[in-house]
Amino acid sequence: MLQPFYSDDTTAERAGSFWDAFERATMGLDDALQLSAFRECLKGKAGEQWWVHSRIDDFDTLKTRFYNQFICQTPQQRIELLKKTTRSRGMSAEVWGDLISRLCDDARCYDSDMRYQYFLSGLRNREWKATLSNAMVDSIPQAVTVLLYKNMYLPVENDADFEDSPQSKSSENAISV
Incomplete structure (x- = not known):
């Protein structure tokens, strides 16, 4: 079973571990299935934005772009x-x-x-x-x-400490509508 890749707050080490496991798990599948499986594993705002704004048509392109985006980051x-x-x-x-x-x-x-x-x-x-x-x-x-x-x-969590989290933003938007 493939584990999801949480792109927000990831490290190069975790991204590399995910990619190694993903590549092993999808070896032998055609490009369309590999891309579909990757899309299902991708979680987090940073990854979603990257995916939406990228044109990835084959597995080799995905491999190169994933490496450049998440593994080989500049300081x-x-x-x-x-x-x-x-x-x-x-x-x-x-x-x-x-x-x-x-x-x-x-x-x-x-x-x-x-x-x-x-x-x-x-x-x-x-x-x-x-x-x-x-x-x-x-x-x-x-x-x-x-x-x-x-x-x-x-x-001891206080809701006021997490005001800028996505959950509280959506509830604020619902109240203001």
Whole structure:
């Protein structure tokens, strides 16, 4: 069974793993079936936009363009991905820290202050932000340790913290109509 490819917030490593599995699973199929299978596996806004704005008629074109779009990203593209990444609802402090660290590694961002700023900018939990602003931390491992120490590693979610998520936008649009 093919696993879906979640294009939003993906890393080159995950994209490469997906592609290897996809290629093995669809080996021997004709181009039309491979393209159809790929289209069914593609999830996420970034991937949807890429697919809609691309003209892909055969498997070789798909392979080249997928590689160029998701696996072989420029450092600037990786920094942009890092800037727009936000913590998902229910994501623990450790998982969020690992995700940002991995994205920073992919973007070749090794400055601990910058890494910590990316960690903070993507947080959506006001309680976590308040705790970290009062603590004397300046790195992701220290921030995660503080949150673990204060027994806050699993967030108490507040809907106001996730106002810009797609689910709340659609409900706001429904109310305003």
